[in-house]
Amino acid sequence: MIAEDSDPNGEKPEPRRKTINSPYIHRLQRRHFLLFDILPILGTAGAFAFLRVHPFGLTEFLLLFSMWLATGLGVTVGYHRLFTHRTFTAAPWVAAVLAVLGSMAGQGGVVSWVALHRRHHEYSDREGDPHSPNLSGGGLRGTLRGLAHSHFLWMRRHEYPNVVHYAPDLIKDRGLVRVARLYYYWVALGLLLPAVVGGVVSLGWTGAVSGLLWGGLVRIFVLEHIVWAINSFLHMFGTRRYVSRENSHNGGVFALVTLGESWHNNHHAFPESPSFGLDWYRLDPGFWVIKMLESCGLAWDLKVPSAKRMAAKRLSGNAEPVGNAA
Template identity: 80%
Template sequence: MTAATDLAERPEPRRKTISSPYIHKLQRRHFLLFDIAPILGTLAAVAFLGVHPLGWTELGLLVGFWLLTGLGVTVGYHRLFTHRTFRTTPAVQAVLAVLGSMAGQGAVISWVALHRRHHEFSDREGDPHSPNLSGGGLVGALRGLAHSHFLWMRRHEYPNVVHYAPDLIRNRALVKVARGYYWWVALGLAVPALVGGLVDLSWQGAVSGLLWGGFVRIFVLEHIVWAINSFLHMFGTRPYESRENSRNGGIFALLTLGESWHNNHHAFPESPSFGLDWYRLDPGFWLIKALEAIGLAWDLKTPSDERRESRRVRPAGA
């Protein structure tokens, strides 16, 4: 066998990303439906206040569905499916995947593939949403923030799920949840509309429930999550060594359900606790600990004190 024949028969290496006009068309559609539409829906909610004033029902739907879907993203999409920081039952996996899907941030397997690629290339070429690759100076910083916070989703190289999420595509139940993504988003809009209509016994209550528990809730949660990608890769504290520019924003810990301990997370991605210390607020970890207490979560892999100390940033000259 000649060298040329051997080379011809050798399989090509698996592609890490896929880019095609069809995929870019799907990305534009998702961007319009789940990134632009919530902005319009939020404006409509404000305008609709002239028809139906904001009440406790709307506030309850906004906060309640924000909390449920936000926990679906941080505990399910992020800590469980992306980083495998703990193990749980198939039923809990399914519930977390459905709640995360209702957030409108992408199907679970695609989300995981994107986030694993982000960790592989964080703040380097190949990172889907770094704010630090758009040039220097004020203009470069503003361009980077706009890209990482919002604009990158219009069109980007799609991570190959066969490469980045082979464990998830072997999970048949999770694949079924991912395939029903659009239906789960629709359910996340329909339920608050139904609740609002039943509580108020009017079409105005249903519309108000849809707007505040649906579109406004998606808008608020999206921008909270996107701020982690953008602002917390430029501003904040950095207690631990990490190869990228991740930062902590502890003041936003409750609002982000613990995600704003971003430097902690990049330094110890295997940890289910992002706060790391008991006094650092981390509602996502509180849920995981509650599941552990009733036997529905196990194998939590928090870093040891020795490992944390080895990664701590030292003062200059120390």
């Protein structure tokens, strides 16, 4: 249902716009695309070139891994499971830390990210979905165009979801809005930290540059493409365990590297669940972190679906994709 604004004159109110198109917003999108989508590609190439000056060692590996893990958990636990789907409730300071870590990933401010993802769920694999791979025609050409669009190119210019419509709960949270307004500073901090650590450990400028490259730009590049592959490949390929109205699939082999996000069909079938794996033997590091927070009294109200509800939506056998059914 489209929300409507009240009119004191008693006239029929205008429907609230779900999306906003303006030259100013499209300029911001192009700038963000260049800074945080194109620059990490160049930074990754630069990191390999810089190996001639400073070799890849234990410090670089630890910086790459720790920054990837921290910011990846910020995206999956914070941006996705907490703020977008409200699958659990967290202590305010935990929510703030998750929002900061998610911001460091360079995938957009928390309010914008949430609005985009909620729109994706509303229109998934139908007209209006900002990054479906299934709306570019049939055949090999349509498949390749769809994958390129959903994986990467859609971010250059797209309809911006109206945050008043899609994220009214977030814009009422003053603390979260303050974090969102400092988005570019958090991204810069995520680049500065590994540079400082690399410089201190090596006691030289080459270590600082190497830390910036591997713990900063390469880390953003790796995490981005992991997240984007969920949007693109897992809406075309993989297995389907549950009934859902779109083409979401599971890619269990990638469960660890995606921190549980690759149980994508499970997630679309039960978007309110903090567990994407749903079963204990399906690896889901994001859910492990939420359970750890719960055990410490820092998270509560976990909305895991019942066994009966899961059984009611379970597909039998190796089901085929359901297409773009509404």
